[in-house]
Amino acid sequence: MAKTREECLPVLQEWLHFFRKGHIYIKTLEREKGNESPALAKQLDTLSIKNQFKEWPRLPISLPEFEKYLSNKKTQDFEGIWDGTPYKIAIKKTENGYKGILINNVSPYWESEQIKLEIVREGNELKGIAYMRDHSKAKSDHIECMGQNYLHVAGLWLKRLAPVLPTETEVQEYLTSGNAKSPFIKQLDNNTLYFRIPSFDPRQKKAIDSVLDANDEILSKMPTLIIDIRGNGGGSDFSFSHIIPYLKTNPISTFGVEYLSTSINNNRMLDYINKPEYKTFFTDEQREWAKKSYDTLQKHLGEFIYLKEPIKEKEGEDAATKRAYPKQVGIIIDGEVGSSAE
Template sequence: MKIKIILFAVLLFAVNAAGAQEICACSEALERLTVKIESEYPGFEQKTKDKILYNSFKQQLREQAASTDKTKCFEVLKKYTSFFRDGHIWINPATAVDQKGVVSTKLVDIDLKKFKNQLKASPDPLEGIWKNKFEWTGGTGYEIGITKNKDGGQLGFVMSSTSGFWKPGETKFRLFPDGKFEFYSFDKTLKTGTYELYGNSILYFREARAVFIKESPQSNLTQQQVRQKVGEFYGFGIKKLSNQTTLLSLPSFDYPFVDIIKDLVTYNRPLLEGQKNLIIDIRGNSGGTDNAYQILLPYIMSNSIRSMGVEYLASPTLVKGLETYLKTASDDKEKEEEVEMVKRWIGLFEKNMGKFVNVGDSTVSIQKVLSAGKGPDHVVILTDKRVGSSAESFVLKAKQSKKVKIAGTVSSGGLDYASARMFDFGCPEYLLQLPTYRSLRLPDYPIDNIGIQPDLYLDKSVKDWVQFCVEYLEQ
């Protein structure tokens, strides 16, 4: 688990540094993408056993790419990545591209020094400096200035960004007096909807699924209050359904929400410890990190957890990322042990480039779970077709507990090749995500494109899944 956390941080750096490169012609983009996937995707050999089919498909795309301009190229690249039927392979435009391959949004002419000096005296709660601290993995980080616009509303402009495609001064969004907004997504496509301002400190764009936290002037909310409200905006919550049953809703295990989940459990222990039944609703949870659900295990597990290990595909991206991490961590005395471990990993990867490497000591791990002492006697976990990655890992572990039942439909089936990270394939106008390891369950117990079956299948005639589970548990 530790290597996943380190790789998450360092591989993002490698991608974000790619912003100064030239935009690729479509044939070049396809060629670079195929080279990257064929050499660094852990599931490539398994997914292309029929070489005649794969090579024929690739040749057809090459012919299509040769006559496709830059504005339509994404459709060709998406068709290629879709061939592998792996939810951890993900490609998207990093920016909108016009007929000439040039991109921009309207620039704001503003004196930053004057803007910052005026903030303390401004009575407008929206004016200030904001950051999207709870951005989803793979997204772009922004520092945004909000100032008054000529039309009576407010305008949000980029002060800094982790993406090379968003320049200081570009317009990120507009806020109108009637509560509506115009919002440019990471690829600069326009979204509209309604926004909500909470406590003069949290700005939520409902339809854009984006949250910005006020940095200056400083918020009056505590960090815990901020996390609680952001969690509510995104659908996290816990509530008592009856005298016997509690409902816990966890729509994501992504990295920005780890502390939100910890708070949810920590500050609501009576609802977990004092109830006979617990329903955990993870429908729509596409995963994130295994760290997110660790705090729940003492309440739902009746025994230790047995898990198969993983093998990382040794690649230049992994080595480069780890070397970048060493440059930032080498002077930190608290990370001396971690630094030595990373050096060992680099040595293993360099000696086995292009091969699979198990950095652990065994193919199987046993996780001992210390019981919380008090907790529910019966647990139901709600799943659907959108549950994937680390959320499926949670289901796989929870199924080993004697007091857990899985209810709903089969999960998405995306766990054989995981720990997905952003990769640079030489065309910065696109964002590419690839998994970095394969599970040692393979080939005996595949989950990709199969999913995890529920213990209780809920068909279409069941309209209210939560109520069904309440009745099931309390009968």
């Protein structure tokens, strides 16, 4: 049972996760301060956090000796020095698995030589335990390795720093795609194009559209298109509108949503029109939609309003304009795909 605010927060977050991951959340507000200065208040907070975790298990390690030991090993395993920014971790073999020892200070939550992760043997399997910033425990039923230099333990991604080992080409290509911040298209072979879209953030719409326009000629000849949206947490439906013609073979039904008309909710439409951060990626058409939407909502304060038809079936393209290619489209997803990406 949660007895403090710090213990209550993850309980509430887990409960909300059942309903809709990412679209609704709870966070703590700054605690009420006394008359202390901001600098003193920060110092007191830091001391409080450090004292909370000062008894955390530690494992002393001599880094020069460990590095020498690693350089002399004939075969490689999880042992090594790893980077999991902002953490630097030395993973050392123990009697029943491995322990990950922090070798840098990440103030105020972590100190050097504290145990940051564990890889434990249960029967014939190795399972992972990682301790988060607040020292809460995250567990995984398996350890994921990508080649010789990348390791995933209970939500913590690590890159090997020592010993230095060559990175496999396939692993490097996978990481390049996974770490991409902007969309791109790459030809894989004579029949296949690969289209990576990391985000449907509205600020990415111009980039997505420009990639499609620049590659329209080859898209019109290539039999297979693979769209990779792993890790895409969503954004705006506008962001993928330019992709639809490459996918559509039949009429598409779109479903509108109801907006609760209140003064605060409606002002969001004005933000879309007036705030500088939206002007960089909102089109004139979208700003016009926001203005009309604001006017409509203001006429129906206190009501739920559809800004477009609840269900509208779009007609399929006629034979003269229907795309012959691509003939096959595959979409790669993972557990991090959400919202408009779904």
